[in-house]
Amino acid sequence: MKLAWWMLSGSVLSSFLITTLLTTGARREVWLGMLGPLASAVASWIVMERQFTRRPTALTGLLIKAFAAKMVFFGVYVAALLKVGGVRPFPFVVSFMSYFVALHALEAVGLRRLQAGVLKGNK
Numbered sequence: 001m002k003l004a005w006w007m008l009s010g011s012v013l014s015s016f017l018i019t020t021l022l023t024t025g026a027r028r029e030v031w032l033g034m035l036g037p038l039a040s041a042v043a044s045w046i047v048m049e050r051q052f053t054r055r056p057t058a059l060t061g062l063l064i065k066a067f068a069a070k071m072v073f074f075g076v077y078v079a080a081l082l083k084v085g086g087v088r089p090f091p092f093v094v095s096f097m098s099y100f101v102a103l104h105a106l107e108a109v110g111l112r113r114l115q116a117g118v119l120k121g122n123k
Contacts, residue, residue: 001046001049003045003049003106003107003110004042004045004046004049006106007038007041007042007045007103007106008038008042011034011038011099011103012034014034015030015031015034015095018030018095019031024091026088026091028087029087029088029091029092029095030091030095031095032081032085032087032092032095032096033091033092033093033094033095033096033097033098033099034095034096034099036073036074036077036078036081036096037096037099037100037103037104038099038103040070040073040074040103041103041104041106041107044066044070044107045107045110047062047066048062048063048066048107048111048114049114052114052115056115074100078096
């Protein structure tokens with residue numbers, strides 16, 4: 001749960017800093033580009049962490065299901081914002097991809113740390 005708070009606070013703080021430094025009107029695109037990846041990363045991290053504490057052997061199956069759910073979610077999210085939401089594509093895509101990569105990298109590091117104790121015990 002601690003990592004979820006780091007993701008949330010880091011994303012909101014960085015979006016706030018970026019939008020205060022921007023001179024163009026891309027503030028909306030930056031925030032919307034951050035919200036989708038943040039919601040996905042926080043939700044999936046909470047579910048992964050709970051699954052790991054309950055039944056670590058079922059984590060791989062959960063990761064596969066989460067991957068499929070994320071594919072659908074991101075497809076709908078990006079298409080809806082670009083087609084119906086009226087966001088400008090370039091600043092939205094830059095923000096979306098930046099947060100997507102950063103937050104999923106944090107998830108990977110968190111997952112590695114979560115499993116490190118179990119892996120050390122098996123050596």
